[in-house]
Amino acid sequence: MHDVLWPESSRWETFVATFAALAESAAYGLVKTPVIEDAAVFRRGIGDASDVVGKEMYEFTDRDGTMLALRPEGTASVVRAYLQHRPVLPWKAWYETPMFRHERPQAGRYRQHHQVGIEALGAVDPDLDVEVIWVADRFFRALGLHRYSLSINSMGDATCRPAYIELLTEYLRAHADELCEEHRGRIDANPMRVLDCKRPECRAVTDGVPHLVDHLCPDCATHLERVRAGLEALGIAAEVEHRLVRGFDYYTRTTFEFNSGAIESAQNGIGGGGRYDGLAEAMGGPPTPGVGFGIGIERVLLACDAEGCFASPPAPLDAYVVDLVDGTVARDLSVALRDAGLRVDRAFDRRSVKAQMKGADRSGALAALIIGPEESTAGTVTLRPLRGGGDQRAVPIGEVATALLALRGEP
Ligand SMILES: [Zn+2]
Numbered sequence: 001m002h003d004v005l006w007p008e009s010s011r012w013e014t015f016v017a018t019f020a021a022l023a024e025s026a027a028y029g030l031v032k033t034p035v036i037e038d039a040a041v042f043r044r045g046i047g048d049a050s051d052v053v054g055k056e057m058y059e060f061t062d063r064d065g066t067m068l069a070l071r072p073e074g075t076a077s078v079v080r081a082y083l084q085h086r087p088v089l090p091w092k093a094w095y096e097t098p099m100f101r102h103e104r105p106q107a108g109r110y111r112q113h114h115q116v117g118i119e120a121l122g123a124v125d126p127d128l129d130v131e132v133i134w135v136a137d138r139f140f141r142a143l144g145l146h147r148y149s150l151s152i153n154s155m156g157d158a159t160c161r162p163a164y165i166e167l168l169t170e171y172l173r174a175h176a177d178e179l180c181e182e183h184r185g186r187i188d189a190n191p192m193r194v195l196d197c198k199r200p201e202c203r204a205v206t207d208g209v210p211h212l213v214d215h216l217c218p219d220c221a222t223h224l225e226r227v228r229a230g231l232e233a234l235g236i237a238a239e240v241e242h243r244l245v246r247g248f249d250y251y252t253r254t255t256f257e258f259n260s261g262a263i264e265s266a267q268n269g270i271g272g273g274g275r276y277d278g279l280a281e282a283m284g285g286p287p288t289p290g291v292g293f294g295i296g297i298e299r300v301l302l303a304c305d306a307e308g309c310f311a312s313p314p315a316p317l318d319a320y321v322v323d324l325v326d327g328t329v330a331r332d333l334s335v336a337l338r339d340a341g342l343r344v345d346r347a348f349d350r351r352s353v354k355a356q357m358k359g360a361d362r363s364g365a366l367a368a369l370i371i372g373p374e375e376s377t378a379g380t381v382t383l384r385p386l387r388g389g390g391d392q393r394a395v396p397i398g399e400v401a402t403a404l405l406a407l408r409g410e411p
């Protein structure tokens, strides 16, 4: 887990604000759900057999004996909220939240990490899948990222997936000796997981497996075609990756992942998601289709650093008040200026002029406002520009706000 301090935190603020503006431009509204849920929400929503629930979820017993869990991913919570409140469908929501997983430390992954994401419930239309992918792609562009790629695949559905799984199992059994140690004995438990394995032994085998996209039922095939056509129409390049399957049981049809080419690591996924038409039912609600994604904030910021984009310097202060009398003018003037829409800090503890000027310099403010005995008597301040030159001058107290706005370049 980690702390985020200023000025790095100001980059986070801009990150989330940029995402919010984009999601809201497509009519996704903010949803805030509790970080702690009944553990059953995730056990039913993600599946006991998944690594996320089985090995990584933070679970604990509450004082009254209830099993609770810290949220390990976003979708199950949002679907739980939908089932509880039943907003009108289609329902489109975005979130920004910490996630908790007790996993091995790796680049850009923390046991408390943070994600932004969207979920859209209540429509099976493949154009909605395209809209969801577009939001993610447009967001990465807005941050200035270029070196990333999009992989998509179809997970099929209840009509066509069972037959494919049989085919896949048969193939993997025939090559069982060649699989990695972890998967040699675990083909039957979840053969799709072998596709996800990054070890070279398993990769060599899965190079030759039958592709799910070649065994889709007509409805799933039509869905995938429409998604691909939509992405092409929007100028979003996507490659079909036959091994792209998701670890959660509820995913159906479209699944996708964005990978950064700038991060030097096998762990270069910067966001991913897909369709989960079976989830609401699995959680005890009526059948409700859905599609969404999650984007890891830490991982994306690593990609930004690697590409040298989205530095997002904090907004500078307009003024720093240096009061050499008794702090009264600093107290009152800084508030008056903030009320006028300016960003202002001041010195405390009646430090020496040298110490206060050092503080002004370090603050990055555009100007220092100096109040000494003479200014105090005359009802003025000395405005000393700290950035971009210009001479210092006396300004009547009542005109300081106007003078600072002029300095900032605004009338
Ligand atoms: Zn393996």
Ligand SMILES: [Zn+2]
Binding pocket: 156, 157, 158, 159, 160, 161, 216, 217, 218, 219, 220, 221
């Ligand atoms: Zn199908």
